[in-house]
Amino acid sequence: MAMLNFGGTEEKVVTREEFPLEKAREVLKDETIAVIGYGVQGPGQSLNLRDNGFNVIVGQRKGGASWDKAVQDGWVPGETLFEIEEAADRGTIIQYLLSDAAQIEVWPRIKPYLTPGKALYFSHGFGITYNDRTNIVAPEGVDVILVAPKGSGTSLRRLFLEGRGLNSSFAIDQDATGRAFERVVALGIGVGSGYLFETDFKREVYSDLTGERGTLMGAIQGIFEAQYDVLRANGHSPSEAFNETVEELTQSLMPLVAENGMDWMYANCSTTAQRGALDWKDKFRDAVKPVFEDLYESVATGQEAQRSIDSNSQKDYRVKLEKELKELSDSEMWQAGRTVRKLRPENAG
Ligand SMILES: NC(=O)c1ccc[n+]([C@@H]2O[C@H](COP(=O)([O-])OP(=O)(O)OC[C@H]3O[C@@H](n4cnc5c(N)ncnc54)[C@H](O)[C@@H]3O)[C@@H](O)[C@H]2O)c1
Ligand SMILES: CC(C)(O)[C@@H](O)C(=O)O
Numbered sequence: 001m002a003m004l005n006f007g008g009t010e011e012k013v014v015t016r017e018e019f020p021l022e023k024a025r026e027v028l029k030d031e032t033i034a035v036i037g038y039g040v041q042g043p044g045q046s047l048n049l050r051d052n053g054f055n056v057i058v059g060q061r062k063g064g065a066s067w068d069k070a071v072q073d074g075w076v077p078g079e080t081l082f083e084i085e086e087a088a089d090r091g092t093i094i095q096y097l098l099s100d101a102a103q104i105e106v107w108p109r110i111k112p113y114l115t116p117g118k119a120l121y122f123s124h125g126f127g128i129t130y131n132d133r134t135n136i137v138a139p140e141g142v143d144v145i146l147v148a149p150k151g152s153g154t155s156l157r158r159l160f161l162e163g164r165g166l167n168s169s170f171a172i173d174q175d176a177t178g179r180a181f182e183r184v185v186a187l188g189i190g191v192g193s194g195y196l197f198e199t200d201f202k203r204e205v206y207s208d209l210t211g212e213r214g215t216l217m218g219a220i221q222g223i224f225e226a227q228y229d230v231l232r233a234n235g236h237s238p239s240e241a242f243n244e245t246v247e248e249l250t251q252s253l254m255p256l257v258a259e260n261g262m263d264w265m266y267a268n269c270s271t272t273a274q275r276g277a278l279d280w281k282d283k284f285r286d287a288v289k290p291v292f293e294d295l296y297e298s299v300a301t302g303q304e305a306q307r308s309i310d311s312n313s314q315k316d317y318r319v320k321l322e323k324e325l326k327e328l329s330d331s332e333m334w335q336a337g338r339t340v341r342k343l344r345p346e347n348a349g
């Protein structure tokens with residue numbers, strides 16, 4: 001592992017230069033990787049692994065949309081696509097990529113196939129960290145490892161096809177074979193990661209739950225709504241409110257921030273924007289920091305995990321969820337967004 005300096009703190013990371021694909025293929029040459037679940041991460045990881053030359057099979061319950069998608073993606077029933085139990089039986093590495101709620105339900109059917117020497121792989125620390133609530137406890141003889149891509153499975157695949165990669169964290173919870181490190185790093189490279197940084201299951205789940213509830217999704221939507229509503233309440237048109245809140249951010253500023261950092265953006269906007277952004281950023285930070293502290297506390301006490309488990313186990317949860325998602329989708333802001341996206345020159349006509 002390479003020691004790199006991240007703003008003054010030294011961290012151990014794995015890069016593709018140091019651990020190239022050929023090395024990953026060599027490490028996993030005798031393994032069968034069974035990807036269980038073909039939802040969002042399942043397709044991204046399994047297709048990248050397959051295209052990278054690894055021996056991959058998919059396990060998915062038959063008869064639903066995910067099974068059909070797997071067939072469309074070239075997985076062949078009876079050859080590379082199986083029911084969950086059969087794939088778990090055939091795999092030497094079991095990538096457990098069912099939804100976190102389904103992992104709890106299906107666990108008793110997976111456990112018998114975790115014979116000594118196999119590896120159990122997760123992309124989230126949820127099941128293991130909160131095992132007092134999930135009952136997911138791996139047998140002693142198996143490696144328990146994690147590669148968590150920091151982004152959607154959809155982007156993992158898209159970036160791979162563009163010759164790019166999403167960064168991932170990796171962790172080892174149990175090294176039964178002495179090979180857990182080479183296995184986890186080889187898998188991290190194989191699924192199409194950019195660089196890999198080290199974590200443990202608990203820190204992965206705490207940071208991931210914070211991030212998705214915070215700046216990645218929860219907080220950003222809250223900020224969008226607040227600004228959009230204030231602009232609309234003050235007589236601005238939906239077009240003006242949407243462009244000033246979302247479209248400019250995603251189309252113009254964030255690609256520049258991705259390339260160069262927000263520090264560069266602050267140095268490369270108008271002097272008027274620069275003065276205002278410098279003056280207002282601390283007010284926003286001070287307003288939301290207590291919310292982030294509450295959020296982290298709620299993650300650390302297990303309250304967020306319990307809420308997710310309880311919600312997902314309700315019989316009518318799907319119906320209620322659809323209703324909540326429809327409200328978001330029907331909001332004026334996201335309706336306006338659909339019109340704005342249609343009007344992008346690349347989509348128009
Ligand atoms: N969605 C992402 O992009 C993303 C990103 C990073 C990490 N993760 C983690 O990866 C793992 C997989 O997440 P996902 O979002 O890809 O999952 P998902 O919600 O897309 O579900 C995956 C599969 O689970 C199957 N499934 C659901 N309920 C089932 C049941 N009761 N019995 C059998 N199969 C069932 C579905 O058919 C689906 O194909 C999770 O641990 C998640 O936290 C997801
Ligand atoms: C893609 C995210 C939000 O990063 C992931 O953590 C998830 O749970 O879907």
Ligand SMILES: [Mg+2]
Pocket residue numbers: 124208209212
């Ligand atoms: Mg997550």
Ligand SMILES: [Mg+2]
Pocket residue numbers: 149150151208211212
């Ligand atoms: Mg995440």
